[in-house]
Every structure is written in C-alpha cells, then in structure tokens.
Amino acid sequence: MTPDILNTIEVILNGLMTGVMYSLVALGFVLIFKASGIFNYAQGVMALFAALTLVGFQTGQIPFSHLINEIFGTHVHNWGPGLNSVLAILLTILVMILFAWLVEKLLLQYLVNQEPIILFMATIGLAFFMEGLGDLMWGADIKTLDVGIPSGGSFWWEDVTRTWVSEGYEYYGMYIDLLDVWAAGIAVLLVTILTLFSQYTKTGRALRAVADDHQAALTVGISLRSIWVIVWSIAGFVALVAGIMWGSKSGVQFSLSLIALKALPVLILGGFTSIPGAIIGGLIIGVGEKLFEFWIGPLVGGATENWFAYVLALFFLMFRPQGLFGERIIERV
Amino acid sequence: MFYRESGDFKTSYVQDQQIFPILQDRVFVAVVIAFAFLVVPFLINDYWEKSVLLPVLIWSLAAIGLNILTGYCGQVSLGTGGFMAVGAYASYKFTTAFPELNLFIVVLLSGGVTAMVGILFGLPSLRIKGFYLAVATLASQFFLVWLFNKVPWFYNYSASGQINAPERLIAGITITGPNAPPWATYLFCLIFVVVLALIAKNLTRGRFGRSWMAIRDMDIAAEIIGVAPLKAKLSAFSISSFYIGIAGALFFLVYLGAVEPTEAFGIDKSFLVLFMIIIGGLGSILGSFIGAAFMFLMPVLIKNIMVNGLGWSPDIVAHLIFMIVGGLIMFFLIVEPHGLAQLWRIAKEKLRLWPFPH
Numbered sequence: 001m002t003p004d005i006l007n008t009i010e011v012i013l014n015g016l017m018t019g020v021m022y023s024l025v026a027l028g029f030v031l032i033f034k035a036s037g038i039f040n041y042a043q044g045v046m047a048l049f050a051a052l053t054l055v056g057f058q059t060g061q062i063p064f065s066h067l068i069n070e071i072f073g074t075h076v077h078n079w080g081p082g083l084n085s086v087l088a089i090l091l092t093i094l095v096m097i098l099f100a101w102l103v104e105k106l107l108l109q110y111l112v113n114q115e116p117i118i119l120f121m122a123t124i125g126l127a128f129f130m131e132g133l134g135d136l137m138w139g140a141d142i143k144t145l146d147v148g149i150p151s152g153g154s155f156w157w158e159d160v161t162r163t164w165v166s167e168g169y170e171y172y173g174m175y176i177d178l179l180d181v182w183a184a185g186i187a188v189l190l191v192t193i194l195t196l197f198s199q200y201t202k203t204g205r206a207l208r209a210v211a212d213d214h215q216a217a218l219t220v221g222i223s224l225r226s227i228w229v230i231v232w233s234i235a236g237f238v239a240l241v242a243g244i245m246w247g248s249k250s251g252v253q254f255s256l257s258l259i260a261l262k263a264l265p266v267l268i269l270g271g272f273t274s275i276p277g278a279i280i281g282g283l284i285i286g287v288g289e290k291l292f293e294f295w296i297g298p299l300v301g302g303a304t305e306n307w308f309a310y311v312l313a314l315f316f317l318m319f320r321p322q323g324l325f326g327e328r329i330i331e332r333v
Numbered sequence: 334m335f336y337r338e339s340g341d342f343k344t345s346y347v348q349d350q351q352i353f354p355i356l357q358d359r360v361f362v363a364v365v366i367a368f369a370f371l372v373v374p375f376l377i378n379d380y381w382e383k384s385v386l387l388p389v390l391i392w393s394l395a396a397i398g399l400n401i402l403t404g405y406c407g408q409v410s411l412g413t414g415g416f417m418a419v420g421a422y423a424s425y426k427f428t429t430a431f432p433e434l435n436l437f438i439v440v441l442l443s444g445g446v447t448a449m450v451g452i453l454f455g456l457p458s459l460r461i462k463g464f465y466l467a468v469a470t471l472a473s474q475f476f477l478v479w480l481f482n483k484v485p486w487f488y489n490y491s492a493s494g495q496i497n498a499p500e501r502l503i504a505g506i507t508i509t510g511p512n513a514p515p516w517a518t519y520l521f522c523l524i525f526v527v528v529l530a531l532i533a534k535n536l537t538r539g540r541f542g543r544s545w546m547a548i549r550d551m552d553i554a555a556e557i558i559g560v561a562p563l564k565a566k567l568s569a570f571s572i573s574s575f576y577i578g579i580a581g582a583l584f585f586l587v588y589l590g591a592v593e594p595t596e597a598f599g600i601d602k603s604f605l606v607l608f609m610i611i612i613g614g615l616g617s618i619l620g621s622f623i624g625a626a627f628m629f630l631m632p633v634l635i636k637n638i639m640v641n642g643l644g645w646s647p648d649i650v651a652h653l654i655f656m657i658v659g660g661l662i663m664f665f666l667i668v669e670p671h672g673l674a675q676l677w678r679i680a681k682e683k684l685r686l687w688p689f690p691h
C-alpha cells in the first residue's frame with residue numbers, strides 16, 4: 001500500500017475514535033429524550049461538571065474554597081491528599097444521582113406538560129447554572145484528569161503498520177492514541193450494559209414503557225417521577241464516562257461543555273430516539289469531518305471541523321427529517 | 334380608573350386600528366420617545382453611551398429580529414450571532430468600497446444583504462421543524478463565522494484578520510470611528526431602533542404577523558386554512574434577518590468599532606439574544622426591549638455591586654453571574670413561561686379594573 005492510502009486509513013481510524021467520543025455524549029441525550037421527551041442541552045455541561053467533581057475528589061479540594069476564601073478572607077484549599085480513583089468515581093456517581101434528584105425536585109416537576117421548546121430552554125438555563133456552579137465549586141483553571149487509563153501512541157500498532165507499506169516508500173507507521181481505543185472499548189461496554197439493563201431488568205422495562213407512552217405507563221402503575229430521577233441518574237453516569245474520556249484526552253476545561261453542541265448533529269443524523277443511531281451517527285460525523293478536513297480542508301483554509309458536522313446534518317435532514325433510525329414523524333391535526 | 338378603553342370612544346376606523354388604543358399608552362410612548370430624542374442627548378456622556386445605552390438599543394433590535402422569527406413565527410434559531418456577523422461584514426464592505434455612501438443607506442443595505450442570507454438559511458425550515466431546525470441553524474452560525482475568518486476578501490486582506498470601522502460623517506457630524514461624540518452615535522442608533530420597532534409592531538398586527546402566528550400555533554392547520562408556509566416562513570426569516578443584520582451593522586460600526594468574528598459573533602451571542610426574548614417574552618415587541626435591557630444590564634449591575642461594592646474578585650463574580658442567569662431563566666420558565674412582558678399584561682388587566690376589581 002502507498003503511504004497515501006495508509007494516511008487515509010489513519011484519518012478514518014482517528015475519525016472513528018473521535019466519533020465514539022461524540023457518541024458517548026449523544027447517548028446521554030437519547031436516554032433522556034426517550035424517557036421524558038426532554039431535549040437535554042445540559043448533557044455536555046453535566047459531563048464537565050462530573051469531570052470537575054471527580055478531579056475535585058481525587059485531589060482533595062474543598063468545594064467552594066475560592067468563594068469561602070473570598071468572603072471570609074481565609075486560605076482553605078484542600079482537606080487532604082485526595083481519594084483514589086475508584087472511590088472518587090463512586091462518590092461522583094453519588095453526586096450525579098443527587099443532582100438528578102434535585103433536577104427533578106426543583107425543575108422538572110414544575111414543567112410537566114409544558115411544550116418541548118420550553119423544556120429545552122429550561123435545560124439551557126440549567127446548563128448555564130451548572131457551568132457557573134462547577135467553576136465556583138472547583139475553580140475555573142484547566143485540570144488534568146488521570147484515572148489510570150493508558151494514553152499516548154501505540155508503538156505496537158506503529159510497528160505493525162510500518163510493515164504494510166509497499167517497497168520503495170518511506171513510512172513511519174500509523175499513530176493511534178491508546179486512550180481512544182480504550183474509549184471505544186468502554187463505549188461498547190456501556191452500550192451493552194445499557195441494552196441489557198433496558199431489556200432484562202424490571203426498571204429497564206419500566207423505562208421503555210415510559211418512553212413508549214407516558215400515560216399508558218402511568219395507568220399500569222409506573223411512577224413517572226421516580227423514572228425521571230433514574231433516567232437522569234443514568235444520563236449523569238453516561239456524562240461521567242464521557243467526562244472522564246474527554247477530560248483525560250484534553251484536560252478538564254470549559255470547552256468540554258461545547259461538545260454538547262457537536263453532539264447535536266450526531267443526534268440529528270442518528271435520530272433522537274435511537275441508541276444505535278447515536279453510535280452510528282457519531283461514527284459518521286467523526287469520520288466525515290476528519291476526511292473532509294483531510295481532503296477538502298487544505299483547499300479552503302482548514303478548520304472545517306467547526307462547521308462540517310452541522311452542514312452535513314443540515315443536508316441530511318433535507319432528505320430524511322427523522323434521522324437514520326428515528327421513528328417516522330407522523331403529523332396529525 | 335383612568336387606564337381603560339371604555340369611555341374612549343372611537344369614531345373612525347383609523348382611530349379604531351391605531352397601534353396603542355388606550356390614551357395613556359399613547360401619551361406614555363410619546364413621552365418616552367420625546368425624552369429619548371430631546372433630553373437624553375444632552376445628558377449623555379461616554380460611560381452611559383458605551384456601557385448602557387448603545388448596547389441596550391442594539392441588543393433590543395437584535396431581540397426584536399429574533400422575536401419575529403422565534404416568538405411570532407415559532408422557528409427556533411441559534412444562528413443570530415452568524416447573521417449579526419453578516420450585517421457587520423456587509424456594512425464594512427459597503428463603507429470601505431463606497432466611502433461616499435450615506436451611513437443610513439449603508440446600514441439598510443447591510444440589513445438587506447443579511448435578509449438574503451437569512452432566506453438562504455431559512456430554506457431548510459420548509460422541511461425541518463422544531464429542534465431539528467434549531468440544530469440546522471447552528472450550521473449557519475458556525476459556517477458564517479468560519480467564512481469571515483477564512484476568506485480574506487471579507488476583511489480586505491488586513492494582516493490582523495479583524496475589521497475596523499472607518500470614520501464616516503453624516504452632515505458634518507462624525508458617526509463612526511473613535512472620535513464620534515456620544516450623542517451622535519446614540520441618536521443614530523435610536524432612529525433605527527424607534528423606526529424599526531414601530532414597523533415591527535405594525536407588521537405583527539397585520540397580514541404578515543397573523544400568518545406567522547398561524548404557522549407558529551399549528552403549521553398544518555394554517556396551511557389548510559390557506560396560509561402559504563413558504564411565504565410565511567421565508568418572510569419571517571428575511572425580515573428577522575434584516576433586523577438582526579442592522580443590529581450587527583450598528584454593533585460593529587457604532588458600538589465596537591473593531592471586530593474579530595469568533596470573539597464578537599460567537600455562539601454565546603446567539604444564546605444571549607435567545608435568552609433575551611425568553612425572559613422578555615416570546616411574541617412581544619415590548620418584551621424584546623425589556624429582555625434586552627434586563628439581560629444586558631443585570632450582569633453589569635451584579636458586577637458593579639460585587640466587584641466594586643463588596644470587593645470580590647471578578648472571576649468569581651463571573652461564575653456567580655452564570656449561575657444567576659441560569660437560575661433566572663429556569664425561574665422565569667417555571668413561574669411565567671411568557672416572560673416579563675406577560676407581567677406587564679397582567680398589570681394592565683389589573684389597572685383596567687382598578688379600583689373596583691369585583
């Protein structure tokens with residue numbers, strides 16, 4: 001194979017890996033949308049918040065220390081050396097469950113039966129609130145997150161691919177980040193667990209019932225409100241996984257919340273209500289934007305990754321408004 | 334007792350169809366406009382111009398624009414920042430390419446260019462609805478900003494990649510550039526805002542406004558009773574973009590003077606304007622003004638109190654502002670999904686009955 005083909009393969013592989021990352025965020029959206037019809041814009045910020053909390057526990061920061069110092073003139077920062085990763089992750093999961101409960105208690109409860117667009121706006125408000133809260137609790141500086149997932153290029157893969165090149169060409173091997181491979185593995189695991197959970201447990205069945213029809217679910221005795229808490233907790237957990245992955249990749253920082261925007265075209269492509277759709281949509285967007293940047297990008301000045309996903313989604317919608325795997329939209333008057 | 338329609342007899346159709354049917358409303362609006370034109374220019378100084386009046390006026394205009402699209406026609410758009418950028422860059426190209434052109438015409442033409450772009454990006458709305466459309470408008474936001482960053486023609490091949498408003502005069506008075514007197518820039522913006530707001534108010538009462546609202550309330554039903562969705566949606570997109578483009582042009586020419594697209598017209602601006610119309614009131618021109626003033630002035634106020642009053646560090650206050658803004662949005666959606674303008678409507682109802690509510 002010539003280096004050109006190999007380079008293209010490398011771009012596609014990296015696109016797939018990026019796509020997995022998008023899918024992780026999109027997954028949280030789909031879960032909440034299916035169960036409550038709420039388009040949760042705050043999903044990206046939840047990932048940021050979860051990652052910030054995790055780092056906070058790991059390093060033993062005192063929450064709101066900056067605020068406390070500012071008001072009382074004290075100099076408190078840490079309460080100890082910090083927890084180990086497993087304990088910190090468990091605690092963060094508890095925090096996300098608490099968060100889900102609070103959201104239901106303080107926000108969603110009052111917005112039942114409102115139009116979808118009002119709910120969407122409310123989650124934008126929630127996103128702003130959490131952004132401020134996360135920064136206020138844990139400080140706004142960029143943090144490194146390390147939970148022991150290996151990262152860096154894979155030498156083995158470089159050596160393997162170096163042998164693929166045809167005679168007479170110079171080629172240095174493909175670069176693939178171990179972290180991305182791990183992320184892909186974890187995403188597969190997560191989707192499997194979620195599928196098993198929703199197929200074979202009682203709660204999972206209740207979740208699917210709510211997703212199908214709120215009122216019918218209520219009549220057979222499923223409590224909508226507890227289901228919502230559960231769904232938001234699961235979405236919080238997915239957000240934590242996404243937060244860990246993105247955080248280990250590029251540091252825990254504000255831009256993490258912007259991946260929520262990138263997840264939107266992924267959702268559109270895959271359809272709002274389909275878990276496999278979220279995965280495949282993510283892969284298509286990931287590969288598409290990397291290939292476009294690789295082939296067309298140099299001709300038009302680069303940085304096309306900023307908008308390619310949205311334009312692709314736009315054109316796609318023209319032909320199939322409900323997405324690849326979405327349920328057919330039937331309009332009745 | 335006095336604020337009511339009854340007793341105020343209309344004897345002609347013209348009177349019956351005026352914008353403000355209640356005498357007190359007419360007097361109040363006339364007094365406010367007279368005050369804004371005749372008194373404020375004599376009191377204004379640099380601080381009030383740059384940090385309060387100009388931004389509030391310009392954001393109000395953008396909010397009216399988005400309100401036409403989202404509040405009246407029901408098409409959610411997250412592309413406001415991108416359309417403002419179109420207005421700004423169009424005005425830059427017009428002022429630099431035709432230095433003799435009157436600034437009023439420049440700003441109107443920029444609005445026209447933005448309206449064209451708006452129609453182009455509004456085309457998908459014929460097929461895409463709701464959230465899907467919101468995401469589709471994100472494409473315009475990111476694509477347009479990227480375009481203005483990457484194509485040197487738009488910024489006249491300047492080395493820094495940003496655009497600077499050249500100094501232009503109207504009747505011997507400097508309007509743009511660093512030497513413009515505060516009252517001149519203020520009046521320049523005020524004229525646009527007052528005229529365009531009155532036009533918007535009239536549009537929303539007329540044939541266009543009614544067809545937009547029909548589409549918003551239920552598009553299929555509207556289609557069946559004979560509202561052409563193509564015409565209604567695209568006219569909403571073009572008029573809304575016209576307003577937003579003018580706001581963008583003023584934002585660049587008069588208010589900022591120098592602009593870098595990713596910084597000045599980012600996605601945060603789209604959200605800001607969206608929040609303004611949610612807080613102010615969807616489908617209300619008055620609400621656009623209230624929302625713009627509230628969303629712009631509230632952070633300034635909080636910052637002044639906390640940073641200057643309590644002596645807290647600015648970054649902590651910035652986070653608190655985020656929390657307060659987010660909290661307020663949720664609060665308003667729970668308590669009053671129709672925004673601050675609805676509070677005024679309720680007060681009006683009360684006033685009509687006062688002092689005999691039963």
